[in-house]
Amino acid sequence: MSIVSKRVHSADAAFAAVRDFYVSSRYAKHRTDPGICDFTFGNPHEMPLDGLVGAIRQRAIPHDKDWFAYKTSEERPQAFLAKCVSKELGLGFEPADIALTAGAFAAIMVAFRLVLDAGEEAVFSEPAWFCYEPMLLAADAVPRKVALKGPDFDLDLPAIEAAIGPRTRLVIVNSPHNPTGRIYGRELLQALADLLERASARIGRRIFLLSDEPYRRLRFDGRGFVSPAALYPWALISYSYGKVLLAPGQRLGYLALSPLMPLADRQALRDVMFSAQMALGWCFPNAVMQYAVVDLEQLSIDQAALARRRERLTAALTAAGFTVLRPEGTFYLWSKWPPGDPERHWAMLADRKVFVMPGSIMNSPAYLRISLTASDPMVERALPAFAAIGGL
């Protein structure tokens, strides 16, 4: 019998594919080799934004004895973010609606803590970010997975409705979507909001919506963005600066409560926010990142570069027989492998020092995900390898 808890084992099993890829795969062995083309995770492959470095440096200089004291959700960044997010989403957030967190990871875990009791169910659509399932299991909740609708990977509303039962407490929506790059439009999200209203009435309890939006600012072709939290009142938003700054190691984000939520419900969540964040292991961002948020809010990775790489790779992959789903947002490109054995294709790319994320990690073995955070030289070096797969 294991000395480790069952909860940890079940989360570990759900995380095994991505963990093995990260820790012990052929990719893991070569991750730091010079000259590889790394299209796997959304990590930086060039030096960080100047503004990011300047802000951290500047804000690390203490102004008083409390500079590095324990920091929870500090009033100033809360008030600042309430203003910014209100403007961005066209909703009237109050400072108390914004809980500062160590990135979206922490925001999501806090959201699970706030609304899910042990054994309750959370519905999400697949392919999905590979951490929802282990995080739900770690929270003693039950993941209910629903397939996205091919070939465009739209939300399948009837399937979501069918998956909702008496124990459902949460539906997770991620737009712009990792890994497909889809951005869901207002009409679809309104239909989802109507569905959740209907389903809540059917099961006799309120279903919450978690809108996971860490890629919200990363959109191509001037596309707009509608937050589901603007359409369904019982919504929580998880956000991270890790994507827009391409600095996922500098943990900063927030969990925001939709201001449309009735005040009594919102207040009930606000009241327990501090203790939930504390009890989960101090989910607040560190002091310097909290001070720096006013500077960081202005910065973004080079979105023109992402668009350029999207074009270059879409053309090359399409010519090589891949079926690319043109991303509307995020910094990923989701594609079907050409006919043949995906594992063999992956290995052939690896033989040429090109590493992509296999779709099998997201329960979609016929697909692959390419991170556009690879550098331009990596993209250029990788083109012949992708072409070679097409020539098989």
Ligand SMILES: Cc1ncc(COP(=O)(O)O)c(C=O)c1O
């Ligand atoms: C959909 C989604 N949600 C949440 C996260 C977590 O973001 P962070 O590491 O910045 O907290 C990620 C990171 O890849 C993601 O893709």
